[in-house]
Amino acid sequence: MERFAADPNAPLAEFLCFSVYSAGHAFNRLYRPLLDELALTYPQYLVMQLLWSKDGRSVKEFGQALRLESSTLTPLLKRLQASGLIERKRDADDERVVRVHLTEKGHALRGQAADVPGCIAKAIGLESDELAKLARTLDNLRDRITVESENLADTT
């Protein structure tokens, strides 16, 4: 392997990686108390969002949209099925494909989830312009989210 240790940007790059890593955890902790009320995890919530926008997606489509492998999605979808929110059926035209459909209960959950995006937006507390800039410093964002996350947890 080549050596790039002399690159002066090397430490900054690693700081950025850690910022993303820890910001991800912070977001997860922010979502958790909201999604607990829906008995969903964050990845499950993402799957439900996709289904609410378009029903009958294949496992592959979820993988492309969420950048996840079938080894992650298959167990996740089975858990959503066990919760009674979705059904999984082999495609009649192509038996390799598994298509996911919302149940009554899955449709009904949509109303309950309507609050979530607004709560997140409020917790993040950014204007549309700033969102487009994607948070000038992820570290500051992470800290703010952590505080908001704790506040949300307190009032729940």
Place this chain on the structure above:
Amino acid sequence: MERFAADPNAPLAEFLCFSVYSAGHAFNRLYRPLLDELALTYPQYLVMQLLWSKDGRSVKEFGQALRLESSTLTPLLKRLQASGLIERKRDADDERVVRVHLTEKGHALRGQAADVPGCIAKAIGLESDELAKLARTLDNLRDRITVESENLADTT
């Protein structure tokens, strides 16, 4: 729970969350082939970095630096101990505290890891100025990382 669904930033906020979430995965996939050569995971690598900069840290200090809980760190540190890279000892002055020290092997790994930051910096491909702006769009960053990650995996 209050309703904020009318907030026009709500969808943007959720997009940002997903950007961070998926960028985190992308970084992980970028690091994996590099860290495989060291037989480390990314969180284990972070712990080693902290130890290389200052030995004898407590579990709590790792938790504060990495924003992780003891329920995450304890098993992780036990695995590093099982690999022979670190030792865990109760602090003599305060028996509640567990302090972590590098072994010979742990010290030696530092040299092997010297390449990693430069490889990451190169893969991300940003100047110092841009790093300070923290990637104007995390989605673009994620895509670039994914490509670089695949390239790295090919040549390994």
Place this chain on the structure above:
DNA sequence: TACGATTAAATCGTGTACGATATATAAAAC
């Protein structure tokens, strides 16, 4: 049309991550 190659999911093993809880030690309060 047969058969090798490709594709879509599923399975398996390992390693995070967390909240809730437990345990042991130390500090504080009385």
Place this chain on the structure above:
DNA sequence: GTTTTATATATCGTACACGATTTAATCGTA
């Protein structure tokens, strides 16, 4: 000085997340 409180790790159960591999179905092409 004992009892309460706080602190530092550890344990447990659940759920991602991945790479490697497997299985089954479809496609390509000779």
